[in-house]
Amino acid sequence: MLRATKYMDLTSSVLGLGARILFHLRDTKVLPxxxxxxxxxxxxxxxxxxxxxxxxxxxxxxxxxxxxERQDIVRLLEPEVN
Amino acid sequence: xxxxxxxxxxxxxxxxxxxxLTDGIRLPKSGTPQKLxxxxxxxxxxxxxxxxDDFIQAFEAEEPGRHSPVxxxxxxxxxxxxxxxVCRAVAPLQFHHIxxxxxxxxxxxxxxxxxxxxxxDRIGLGEIxxxxxxxxxxxxxxxxxxxxxxxxxxxxxxxxxxxxxxREIFTTLGGALPHLPTTDITSSRYDFxxxxxxxxxxLNALSADYFEVIxxxxxxxxxxxxxxxKDPVNRExxxxxxxxxxxxxxxxxxxxxxxxxxxxxxxxxxxxxxxNFPELNRRGTLVSLVLAFMYANCDIGRxxxx
Numbered sequence: 523m524l525r526a527t528k529y530m531d532l533t534s535s536v537l538g539l540g541a542r543i544l545f546h547l548r549d550t551k552v553l554p555x556x557x558x559x560x561x562x563x564x565x566x567x568x569x570x571x572x573x574x575x576x577x578x579x580x581x582x583x584x585x586x587x588x589x590x591e592r593q594d595i596v597r598l599l600e601p602e603v604n
Numbered sequence: 605x606x607x608x609x610x611x612x613x614x615x616x617x618x619x620x621x622x623x624x625l626t627d628g629i630r631l632p633k634s635g636t637p638q639k640l641x642x643x644x645x646x647x648x649x650x651x652x653x654x655x656x657d658d659f660i661q662a663f664e665a666e667e668p669g670r671h672s673p674v675x676x677x678x679x680x681x682x683x684x685x686x687x688x689x690v691c692r693a694v695a696p697l698q699f700h701h702i703x704x705x706x707x708x709x710x711x712x713x714x715x716x717x718x719x720x721x722x723x724x725d726r727i728g729l730g731e732i733x734x735x736x737x738x739x740x741x742x743x744x745x746x747x748x749x750x751x752x753x754x755x756x757x758x759x760x761x762x763x764x765x766x767x768x769x770x771r772e773i774f775t776t777l778g779g780a781l782p783h784l785p786t787t788d789i790t791s792s793r794y795d796f797x798x799x800x801x802x803x804x805x806x807l808n809a810l811s812a813d814y815f816e817v818i819x820x821x822x823x824x825x826x827x828x829x830x831x832x833x834k835d836p837v838n839r840e841x842x843x844x845x846x847x848x849x850x851x852x853x854x855x856x857x858x859x860x861x862x863x864x865x866x867x868x869x870x871x872x873x874x875x876x877x878x879x880n881f882p883e884l885n886r887r888g889t890l891v892s893l894v895l896a897f898m899y900a901n902c903d904i905g906r907x908x909x910x
Contacts (some may be wrong), residue, residue, distance in 0.1 A: 525794075525797065526794075527842070527846070528792065528793060528794070528795065528796060528846075528903075529830065529833035529834050529842055529845075531835065531836070534834075534835075534836050535836075569835050569836055569837065571608040572836035572837050575630065575838050590641035597781075
């Protein structure tokens with residue numbers, strides 16, 4: 523899923539979409555999940571639909587994203603600096 | 605014509621033609637340096653048929669019957685599809701008179717053959733007699749009537765296809781193969797090396813004719829195959845594509861030395877696909893397109909000389 527293959531489209535890859543998600547949250551820090559989804563799909567195209575959830579999950583796993591199920595929003599978390 | 609094209613017509617190495625253009629080549633009897641006229645165009649040359657004919661004529665004047673004019677040479681090259689008429693090698697070609705020049709007194713292409721230096725020597729030694737030469741000549745006529753392209757490109761109008769057609773091909777071919785673990789670093793999935801197409805064609809001895817077919821017939825559709833493989837929606841199908849490529853690589857590697865050119869391999873692969881997967885028979889052209897895509901994108905075929 524993460525490892526690049528010869529015919530992987532980097533723009534719609536998990537890492538490519540992850541970078542866009544971080545970019546959109548950089549200023550506001552918080553966005554409704556449906557709005558974030560629409561923004562990314564609007565920029566990249568329908569092919570973003572397939573990997574959007576994988577990209578969001580990846581950012582959650584590395585501790586950069588938090589999802590508030592009650593409000594259906596995602597929040598950007600600052601990286602922990604040791 | 606360019607420098608390379610003039611070299612093909614003359615059957616000389618490129619370096620020899622450069623000398624002819626810059627310093628001249630000594631004529632066989634008088635020893636007078638004869639220069640080939642031409643216009644320098646950036647790093648290449650532009651040589652007209654007339655200029656090349658004048659150059660050849662100077663040699664012909666000293667050795668009658670040994671230096672045929674450009675039009676005759678071109679006709680013979682096209683007839684032999686730019687390969688030796690006897691061994692089919694892609695090599696500098698010479699122009700042999702089946703009927704001795706002294707008998708006909710002119711360069712008649714209907715009694716001539718384009719052959720490589722080795723086969724020309726064998727003819728000279730009597731290993732290939734004039735009847736055999738005539739048979740080779742007749743074989744060339746048959747090849748021409750079939751047309752090379754008809755062997756490469758199945759008939760059937762303009763090439764139209766949808767993503768579903770590609771899905772069907774990769775599912776059918778890939779479904780018959782074991783799926784390799786995606787961590788296998790030798791897999792074509794992780795091979796990002798490319799070779800420029802001219803070098804690749806040389807390494808694989810792909811003929812100019814076949815490459816022209818690839819460029820003209822298939823290349824305009826390559827972007828659609830690539831878009832298909834790149835779209836995340838088709839990720840599972842693209843995995844099958846890599847499985848097919850890995851399988852073909854293994855098969856080609858074990859047999860490439862027994863083929864004289866990659867043309868034969870591509871034709872053989874298409875025929876084998878249609879034989880083993882009759883359900884794909886109506887997709888013959890698309891199978892050829894996919895094979896050409898694999899070759900042009902460095903998925904199959906040699907990419908280095910080692």
